Amino acid sequence: MSSSVTQLFKNNPVNRDRIIPLDFAITKTLPDSHVWSKHEPKPELITRPIPVISLSKPAEQGLLRHVCEEWGVFHITEHGVPHSLLKNVECRMKRLFSLPMHRKILAVRSPDESTGYGVVRISMFYDKLMWSEGFSVMGSSLRRHAALLWPDDHTEFCNVMEEYQKAMGDLSRRLISMLMGSLGLTHEDLGWHVTDITGSRTDSLQSFLQLNSYPVCPDPHLAMGLAPHTDSSLLTILYQGNIPGLEIQSPEEEGSRWVGVEPIEGGLVVIMGDLSHIISNGRFKSTMHRAVVNKTHHRVSAAYFSGPPMNLQIGPLTGDKDHPPIYRRFIWEEYLAAKATHFNKALTLFRY
Numbered sequence: 001m002s003s004s005v006t007q008l009f010k011n012n013p014v015n016r017d018r019i020i021p022l023d024f025a026i027t028k029t030l031p032d033s034h035v036w037s038k039h040e041p042k043p044e045l046i047t048r049p050i051p052v053i054s055l056s057k058p059a060e061q062g063l064l065r066h067v068c069e070e071w072g073v074f075h076i077t078e079h080g081v082p083h084s085l086l087k088n089v090e091c092r093m094k095r096l097f098s099l100p101m102h103r104k105i106l107a108v109r110s111p112d113e114s115t116g117y118g119v120v121r122i123s124m125f126y127d128k129l130m131w132s133e134g135f136s137v138m139g140s141s142l143r144r145h146a147a148l149l150w151p152d153d154h155t156e157f158c159n160v161m162e163e164y165q166k167a168m169g170d171l172s173r174r175l176i177s178m179l180m181g182s183l184g185l186t187h188e189d190l191g192w193h194v195t196d197i198t199g200s201r202t203d204s205l206q207s208f209l210q211l212n213s214y215p216v217c218p219d220p221h222l223a224m225g226l227a228p229h230t231d232s233s234l235l236t237i238l239y240q241g242n243i244p245g246l247e248i249q250s251p252e253e254e255g256s257r258w259v260g261v262e263p264i265e266g267g268l269v270v271i272m273g274d275l276s277h278i279i280s281n282g283r284f285k286s287t288m289h290r291a292v293v294n295k296t297h298h299r300v301s302a303a304y305f306s307g308p309p310m311n312l313q314i315g316p317l318t319g320d321k322d323h324p325p326i327y328r329r330f331i332w333e334e335y336l337a338a339k340a341t342h343f344n345k346a347l348t349l350f351r352y
């Protein structure tokens with residue numbers, strides 16, 4: 001991502017005490033700092049299967065628009081990312097997060113940085129702490145941080161993560177084309193709707209990889225893995241292995257119920273981000289989601305966020321006169337800055 005994003009994090013530093021997670025490996029009871037339910041009662045959970053879209057069946061593209069409007073989250077299968085790569089990523093993540101705390105701390109991100117080891121950035125919006133830790137990768141930060149963790153032995157980790165980022169980049173581009181297609185738009189239209197301030201078209205994606213770790217929790221019903229949020233991306237591709245934990249807000253009863261997104265073997269989860277909601281003029285949902293923890297399994301997930309270059313102007317597709325744009329035009333960087341300050345209220349600031 002551009003240096004202006006780095007600047008964005010510099011302008012919104014996080015208190016250093018709040019970056020280093022608890023040493024979960026030696027914590028046998030849930031400390032008060034991590035007790036959420038007294039603070040925010042957990043709504044009842046319901047189970048409803050999340051739609052599955054096979055990328056090998058072009059006919060299913062027709063389903064896509066409906067699924068994006070209704071759910072904003074879906075599984076994809078036959079996506080072309082080798083199963084062995086997914087398993088390798090999972091295994092490397094487990095190896096990273098199983099390091100002793102004194103090693104992980106060597107790669108801790110500094111208060112004004114976006115990359116490295118630490119709690120997720122949204123922690124700064126909550127009094128309570130989450131039962132999770134993360135490793136954020138952007139641009140060239142991967143090799144720098146991995147070398148701090150494993151001075152003599154980081155090449156394989158970096159190779160796997162780079163291969164994964166490449167696969168996710170290709171898949172993101174393919175999904176974005178499909179999503180535009182489902183709105184009746186061509187790639188050319190995407191150029192028109194996503195043009196830079198000088199008016200020229202660009203195809204390069206900006207991306208960010210967030211590795212999440214949710215250690216085994218002594219009291220999962222009182223803890224929170226990752227607090228409810230929407231993603232600031234165009235779309236996010238999530239690999240969650242085979243341990244459940246991701247939950248989305250029920251499409252029927254916003255705010256009151258959560259639906260568990262059960263992993264499907266070899267599948268990936270696609271989450272529509274705020275930018276898709278805006279580009280589709282509010283049609284596509286950027287669904288509120290969260291991650292819960294469990295008592296028996298260490299869960300890891302890899303979230304790949306993608307979006308347009310930072311200085312590109314984006315805005316709703318010019319609808320017809322019955323559906324005038326409900327959001328103003330802006331650049332992604334502006335949106336991220338608003339999100340860094342106003343978190344879940346940022347979207348409303350861009351409404352007409």
Ligand SMILES: O=C(O)CCC(=O)C(=O)O
Pocket residue numbers: 210212226231238240245246247289290291300301303
């Ligand atoms: O770990 C998960 O299931 C969710 C991760 C997520 O929502 C995120 O990293 O933004």
Ligand SMILES: [Fe+2]
Pocket residue numbers: 229230231236289303
């Ligand atoms: Fe997310």
